Amino acid sequence: MRKLIIVENPEFWNLTLDDVQVITPSKYIAEPQLQEKGLRILNLCKSYQYQSIGYYVSLLAEARKHNVLPEIYTLQNFRYPSILREDFEDFDQLIQTTFKNEDKDKVEFDIYLGIARKEHFNRLAKQLFLYVQAPCLTVVFSKKTKWVLQSIRPVSVEEIPDDDRPLMRKAVEKFLLRKRDVQQPDKKKYDLAILVDPDDPNPPSDEKAIQRFIKAADQAGFTVELITKNDFADLIKYDALLIRETTFVNHHTFKFAKKAESLGLAVIDDSDSILKCTNKVYLFELLNANKILTPKSFVISKSNYKTLPTKLAYPFILKQPDGAFSKGVFKINDEEEYKQVCGSMFQKSELLIAQEFLPTPFDWRVGIVDGKPLFVCKYFMATKHWQIVNWSSDKQTQEGEVESIPVDQAPSGLIRTAMKATALIGRSLYGVDMKEVDGKFYVIEINDNPNIDAGVEDKILKEKLYAKIMEVLLDKVKAL
Numbered sequence: 001m002r003k004l005i006i007v008e009n010p011e012f013w014n015l016t017l018d019d020v021q022v023i024t025p026s027k028y029i030a031e032p033q034l035q036e037k038g039l040r041i042l043n044l045c046k047s048y049q050y051q052s053i054g055y056y057v058s059l060l061a062e063a064r065k066h067n068v069l070p071e072i073y074t075l076q077n078f079r080y081p082s083i084l085r086e087d088f089e090d091f092d093q094l095i096q097t098t099f100k101n102e103d104k105d106k107v108e109f110d111i112y113l114g115i116a117r118k119e120h121f122n123r124l125a126k127q128l129f130l131y132v133q134a135p136c137l138t139v140v141f142s143k144k145t146k147w148v149l150q151s152i153r154p155v156s157v158e159e160i161p162d163d164d165r166p167l168m169r170k171a172v173e174k175f176l177l178r179k180r181d182v183q184q185p186d187k188k189k190y191d192l193a194i195l196v197d198p199d200d201p202n203p204p205s206d207e208k209a210i211q212r213f214i215k216a217a218d219q220a221g222f223t224v225e226l227i228t229k230n231d232f233a234d235l236i237k238y239d240a241l242l243i244r245e246t247t248f249v250n251h252h253t254f255k256f257a258k259k260a261e262s263l264g265l266a267v268i269d270d271s272d273s274i275l276k277c278t279n280k281v282y283l284f285e286l287l288n289a290n291k292i293l294t295p296k297s298f299v300i301s302k303s304n305y306k307t308l309p310t311k312l313a314y315p316f317i318l319k320q321p322d323g324a325f326s327k328g329v330f331k332i333n334d335e336e337e338y339k340q341v342c343g344s345m346f347q348k349s350e351l352l353i354a355q356e357f358l359p360t361p362f363d364w365r366v367g368i369v370d371g372k373p374l375f376v377c378k379y380f381m382a383t384k385h386w387q388i389v390n391w392s393s394d395k396q397t398q399e400g401e402v403e404s405i406p407v408d409q410a411p412s413g414l415i416r417t418a419m420k421a422t423a424l425i426g427r428s429l430y431g432v433d434m435k436e437v438d439g440k441f442y443v444i445e446i447n448d449n450p451n452i453d454a455g456v457e458d459k460i461l462k463e464k465l466y467a468k469i470m471e472v473l474l475d476k477v478k479a480l
Contacts, residue, residue: 003176004028006057007044007157015169020176025053029060040264041068042172044135046156048075067264067480070134070154077132078154091127091232092146098124099147110155110164111137112171114236117164126233128152130259136160136168190239190477192222195256197229197245205244208454209466213242216466220474235259240266240477242469247274247449248322266476268469269448273428277448280353281321292421293442295435296356305342308354309335317355320345331357358442362400364434366410366418367450367457370427370472373418375457375465376410378403404459417441429469 003020005013010022025045028034041061045054048070055075061068098121099107109116113136114129116122128139136155141147160168194213197203205213210226217224227234229252235241241260247253247269257271269277276282287294295317300308318341320328328345332338332354345352361381367374380400407415418432421443431450435442451457458465 002038003040003042004034005042005044005172008046008053009157012157013169013172015173015176017173017176025057028057035064037065039064039066040176041066042135042176043068043070044157046158048078048134048154050075069262071262074133078134091124094124094127095141095147095149099141099143102143105143106140106150107142108138108140110160111139112160112164112168113175114233115167115171115174117167123233126236130232130235130263131255133259133262135172190222190474191237192217192224192240192242192473193227193231193235193238194224194242195228195245195253196226200246202246203244204246204449204451206453209452209458210244212454212458212463212466213244213469216463216470217242217473219467220470222470222474229256232256232259235265236263238265240473242268242473243449245449248278249275250322264480266473266480268473268476269428270426273426273430273448276425277430277446279321280319280445281351283445284353286424287421287443290420290424292417292424293440294355295358295442295444298354300352300354301350302346305346305352309338312354312356314338315357317357318342318345319353319355320349321351321353322349355444358435358437360435360437362403363444364414364432364436364441365450365457366414366432366434367452368418368422368430368432369469370475371419371423373407373410373415374429374468375460376405376407376414377457378405402456404456406460411436411441413439414441417443421446429472 003017005015005020005022006025006028007013007022008024010024013022015022023034028041041057043054043057043061045052045057048054048058055072058068058070058072058075062072109118109121109125111125111129114126116125128137132152134154136157136159137152138155139152140150142150157168194210194217196210214224214226222240225238232252232255235256238260241256243253243257245253247257254271254274257267257269257274260267261271276286281299284294284297284299288297296312298308298311315331315333318330318332318338322328330341332341342352362378365377365379367376379402382398382400414434414436417434421432422430425446425448428448429450431447433444433447435444452465461468
């Protein structure tokens, strides 16, 4: 990928990297040949203030589909420092460890593309850079009862002390010289991180399936590492990220996807898919706007929920917008139960989804990757229960049986509906849940990280299922 450094004073930079050009903002803005896609932009302009020349460089770069640092999203976040400080609570332990031997109650230091002058600050510096992707940052931490982030702000190249300029040059060269740009003998070409949660009792892939993902990735040409939420700072080392955790927007999985994308990694599942799939209010609006058949549904709030029983007969289903794995889903049988459940659910969300109850012996699940069908399963209801998983069972979990069938033996209407629904989201990895009533297929929801367990979803294709996913991921890497 061709790389550009945008800076007011190009003569400051004397880099020896191939395929790196240092130019002025005016040249980047005006020259037609710099509007081609596929450029990587490092914006080192002296100001990122709203409507400054640096602001417009990042804005135009995003409009031209260039991979730019910093993004407009990052620049906007600097206007709301309280939001940034809340994000840093996610690695409070690292902050406390970094400063545990400090004899002062205030520490200020600079970060250049994830590198600090003092070695023992570097791990924290990497984390801060990944959360706030601006080339140069000044951060201040202070201690009262514990160490907290007091302030963080971008620094222009012109503000860098003379003693730090060699460090800045080194940081720029390291940042621009990604692994994929270096040909190393006897080494696989690309690096893949698979994000997992070893402590999750109900992960989207069991241990055996994860091993099959690793094997397929190795055969596709990836060097593979399993990572956890504690490895956020190491994302920059990889070329691709496969998320095999349950995803939510207000969660580290979304942050991993978002940051990986901003670093130029190929990601499954991408942040846009997570954003769209994990909120049932959004899905309801999207599917209905595109005339895809769903059970009769209503978005309800505290102001209109009392009128719902006049529109929807008991029993009906009540869902919190961001539930996963059939959690946060209730079957409402009467008015008293409705009032009680609403009272609890409205404490977590301002909006809920009420949905017509369609009793069926099983739910269809169609796996889709890159717009093509991958697997088809029938998930049967748990014994004497209306869901495929009975979370209220005295047993650890009580799940219904699963039957996998070849894609070419599945009803054609089922496959068409799944493909049409997921096309509204993107071209990542999805699982479409549907009910079949009188030959019609109703979409219940679209999952951005569908279950793929050994001997279940992979029962028909076996190792080929994992190979297909890795082929898609590899194509995404090559397209970057």
